[in-house]
Amino acid sequence: KAGVTQTPRYLIKTRGQQVTLSCSPISGHRSVSWYQQTPGQGLQFLFEYFSETQRNKGNFPGRFSGRQFSNSRSEMNVSTLELGDSALYLCASSQSPGGEQYFGPGTRLTVT
Amino acid sequence: AQTVTQSQPEMSVQEAETVTLSCTYDTSESDYYLFWYKQPPSRQMILVIRQEAYKQQNATENRFSVNFQKAAKSFSLKISDSQLGDAAMYFCAYDASGAGSYQLTFGKGTKLSVIP
Numbered sequence: 001k002a003g004v005t006q007t008p009r010y011l012i013k014t015r016g017q018q019v020t021l022s023c024s025p026i027s028g029h030r031s032v033s034w035y036q037q038t039p040g041q042g043l044q045f046l047f048e049y050f051s052e053t054q055r056n057k058g059n060f061p062g063r064f065s066g067r068q069f070s071n072s073r074s075e076m077n078v079s080t081l082e083l084g085d086s087a088l089y090l091c092a093s094s095q096s097p098g099g100e101q102y103f104g105p106g107t108r109l110t111v112t
Numbered sequence: 113a114q115t116v117t118q119s120q121p122e123m124s125v126q127e128a129e130t131v132t133l134s135c136t137y138d139t140s141e142s143d144y145y146l147f148w149y150k151q152p153p154s155r156q157m158i159l160v161i162r163q164e165a166y167k168q169q170n171a172t173e174n175r176f177s178v179n180f181q182k183a184a185k186s187f188s189l190k191i192s193d194s195q196l197g198d199a200a201m202y203f204c205a206y207d208a209s210g211a212g213s214y215q216l217t218f219g220k221g222t223k224l225s226v227i228p
Contacts, residue, residue, distance in 0.1 A: 042219075045217070048215055088155060092157075102159065103156065103157035103159075106156075
């Protein structure tokens, strides 16, 4: 099976712009989660989707949003980018709650 | 809120030797899962091992094994016969999906160096 894929792999944006990141889970996986990784804060949970429904959301401002499509692919959007949004954004998929979460290679976002 | 603590920011081990990475967590749940993930310089997060809290038997995956002490809320990772490819950041993670949490809570990580 193909692994979790994320596009784009690298992105450079300017403060105030918005960005959309995409994640395609492993075939058959219906749960998709997003995490932000920074040197200062480490790995932080953004949100989790299952069957197009957001089941849990981390402690991030409303500028961070996401959605999941009927084919389980997911997107996350960050509006009005700030310098502090520069991070590695990781997507993970799993078959069921508590199951192994498999991570994609991440999208490296740099905000200038 | 659940917290995961990895008290060793950095560790080193000689090639072919054994090393143990520590992890403690805080939770009021009884049904949860624990994981160790490895993140090499490529930044790809790789699942190393998974432990279900209701199972008393410690999980093992080849050279990787855990010491799960539920009462002490401790979950350490032992790497035997260390190899150069084991050099990476190791993250301990907690998942209370059984309680409807649906998220991984990570520790800050331990950077493991392997000395040839």
